[in-house]
Amino acid sequence: MTGIQFIERDGKREFAVIPIELFERLSAAMEDAQDAALFDAVRAADDGFRIPAAVANAILDGEQPVKVWREQRGLTQDALAARAGISKPYLCQIETRKRVGALKTLRAIAEALAVSLNDLHEA
Incomplete structure (x- = not known):
C-alpha cells in the first residue's frame, strides 16, 4: 500500500x-x-566556443586582448599581421596600446584570430 x-x-x-x-x-x-x-x-x-581560462585571466589582469589572443592561437606578430592585412609595426602599436586601431583593422584582426570583435574590446 x-x-x-x-x-x-x-x-x-x-x-x-x-x-x-x-x-x-x-x-x-x-x-x-x-x-x-x-x-x-x-x-x-552551445556554439562550441569557449574562452580558455588563461585568456580570460590574462585579460582580467590587464593584458592587451589582441596580444593575448594572438599568443593563445600560437601566432607571431608577423603571421597575424599578414593574416589581417596590416603591417607588423601597426600590430605592435595596437598590442602595446600606443594606438587603438581603426574599427576596420580590429575587425580584420578579429577575423584572423577567429574571435568576435567584442573579444578584442578593452573596457
Missing part, C-alpha cells in the same frame, strides 16, 4: 494526499529531471 489518499469531487479524483517521504522523493526526482532538461537545452544551444 502506498498510503496515498484521494479526494474526490463529483465522483472524480481531484486531489491526492501522499506521505511526506514519497513527496520528498518525487520532489528530488523532479528537480533532477529539470536539471537534466536544462543541461540538454544549454548543450543544444
Whole structure:
C-alpha cells in the first residue's frame, strides 16, 4: 500500500494526499529531471566556443586582448599581421596600446584570430 489518499469531487479524483517521504522523493526526482532538461537545452544551444581560462585571466589582469589572443592561437606578430592585412609595426602599436586601431583593422584582426570583435574590446 502506498498510503496515498484521494479526494474526490463529483465522483472524480481531484486531489491526492501522499506521505511526506514519497513527496520528498518525487520532489528530488523532479528537480533532477529539470536539471537534466536544462543541461540538454544549454548543450543544444552551445556554439562550441569557449574562452580558455588563461585568456580570460590574462585579460582580467590587464593584458592587451589582441596580444593575448594572438599568443593563445600560437601566432607571431608577423603571421597575424599578414593574416589581417596590416603591417607588423601597426600590430605592435595596437598590442602595446600606443594606438587603438581603426574599427576596420580590429575587425580584420578579429577575423584572423577567429574571435568576435567584442573579444578584442578593452573596457
